[in-house]
Amino acid sequence: MNVAIIGCGGMGRLHAEMAANCGLRVVACADAVRKAAMSAAAPYRAKAFENPMGAIKSKEVDIVVITTPTPTHEKYVLAAAKAGKHIFCEKPFGRSSLECKRSIAAAKKADVKLFVGHVVRYFHEFEAIKAQIESGAIGEAGWVKLYRGGIYPGNAKSWFRDYAQSGGVTFDCMIHDLDWVRYVFGEPKRIFCQALLRKTPTQLDYSQVTMRMKNDVIATIIGTWAHPSGFRVKVEACGSKGMVQFDSSDAPVSGEARKTASGPTMIVPMSPVAVSPYQREWEDFLGWVEGRSVPRVTAQDALRAVQMAEAALQSAEKRQPVKL
Amino acid sequence: MTKIGIMSFAHMHAHSYAECLNRLPGVELVAIWDDDAKRGRKMAKEFGAPFVKDRDKFLARELDGVIITAENVKHRALVEAAAAAGLWILCEKPLATTVKDAKAMVKACKKAKIGLGTAFPCRYSLPLMTAKDMLDSGAYGEVYSVACTNHGQSPGGWFADEALSGGGATMDHTVHGVDLLRWMLGKEFTQVYCELGNQFHKETMKTDDLGSMNMEMEGGIQVSHIASWSRPQSFPTWGDVTMEFICENGVLNVDAFNQKVIVYNDKTKHAGWAAWGDNPDLGLILDFVSAVRDKRDPVISGIDGLRATEVTAAAYKSSKTKKAVKV
Incomplete structure (x- = not known):
């Protein structure tokens, strides 16, 4: 099968590599910035497009990967569905739950597979935590804490810095943890959120959530784009008979160069694993496309994650909890 | 010599406070009262101070101040009794379990013109x-x-x-x-x-x-x-x-x-x-003893306990x- 990458930033190039690893052909790379499209296309001898619609409509394309800024996801999902292509959409699914619902309806109508990349479900450490909880190692789980983030992503002109587009750390980054908590502990009941969403004097965002689940578990979730450097993930789940903890800063490999050309940057620390979580996510998606299996995460799950993030931002504005 | 008594060892922090009192110069742990006489006698032995079973007799002894480390809900009655006896007080946290109690305790100490501190060793x-x-x-x-x-x-x-x-x-x-x-x-x-x-x-x-x-x-x-x-x-x-x-x-x-x-x-x-x-407790106890000596409020006051x-x-x-x- 042949793949088109729509949006050739970091995630677009990563998904092109994963698709190629799965034996797929990357045939089209589209980006409004021509240079980005060309450099993404080069390793695969793919065709570079400035107009995403050209790539989406291209006859040889079977799968469209959408890795553009969040508010543009819907229009590309709709176009891809209309063109009869299967879709891999990066998270967040859309900038609003309404956009997500229209996307789901379009994929259903066109009878194409629509997958949303909630990759945290595929991370080895998160699988291990879930397995420990489900094995009864901590007894009955009562509280979970997740912490994720580091430096504010993107350069000064990046869409990440426009809260209307990205939704800040709550919508773009914490959505991973909102999804994972629901994946492991079931549906949420209500959510309370405090978010900084600062623009001046320095742009930074820090989000603190308390969420009550229907099964009575309490979740505390912190997302940060307020740190001067780095990226860190911490997880802690406590139960009646024990607790399980993870901290990405406690990694098997660590190094520090004496000099870096570009200064501090957003480095995602990844413990080396034989098959990366992104690769596993692709294998799961392809299993579904080829009719071999049902994926771990559905578009409906991704819609729920967007609804939770929306509720969080609504709570932050009202300074009161929001029912889900 | 500043004379301090301890009222109740229900809260485990009392052990550390007693040790601090015994370590600091110019201070003496002079008596222990506890509504659990068995526990009180044991602690009296451990920290080398006499156990006094009767609360009024304890408060009537030659004391400058007391540390109250009873169960939370008993704080108010003990603070009010110690204040009435004119003693400086360091009360374990939380100062009280209700705002009403905390306010009454602050008021009673103000009226008795004695210093009230809340134990926030952090x-x-x-x-x-x-x-x-x-x-x-x-x-x-x-x-x-x-x-x-x-x-x-x-x-x-x-x-x-x-x-x-x-x-x-x-x-x-x-x-x-x-x-x-x-x-x-x-x-x-x-x-x-x-x-x-x-x-x-x-x-x-x-x-x-x-x-x-x-x-x-x-x-x-x-x-x-x-x-x-x-x-x-x-x-x-x-x-x-x-x-x-x-x-x-x-x-x-x-x-x-x-x-x-x-x-x-x-x-x-x-x-x-x-x-x-x-040990942060040492600083807390040192300030309390100084407050008793200088007839001032402890740095962390009853108002701080009330606000929390x-x-x-x-x-x-x-x-x-x-x-x-x-x-």
């Missing part, structure tokens, strides 16, 4: 004092957000009996974080949201053992605080006090008790943390109403 923790100095230096600029934790293992006993403790982990562990932030930032709390429950110990207790709070301070500072008894028996230490400050010019992290060596012991088949940091109690009360109210409530 203010004398060197890592936390260092963090305050760093914030005060201005290098970090304005503080925007803070994420705090005060986790612990379940203390069991009367702590888990609401009739004596007034509440669970939220009652026990909210006041530390609240007092630290009031002290470090010089601002009051204005709003509290709290989800709490018995999340881990349904089989052994009825009180809450975790409160997850989102609070606001003056100027809109956003604060999360976890008050919990979530640490299992197999955890390598009793718990923690941690704070992450998100500031204009950077991020500041404190893990107040992270001065430790890790011990692997085949006898216990268990990894443990042995703490080597300075107000926030805890708001947290419990929020968990009932399921709304963020004003302090």
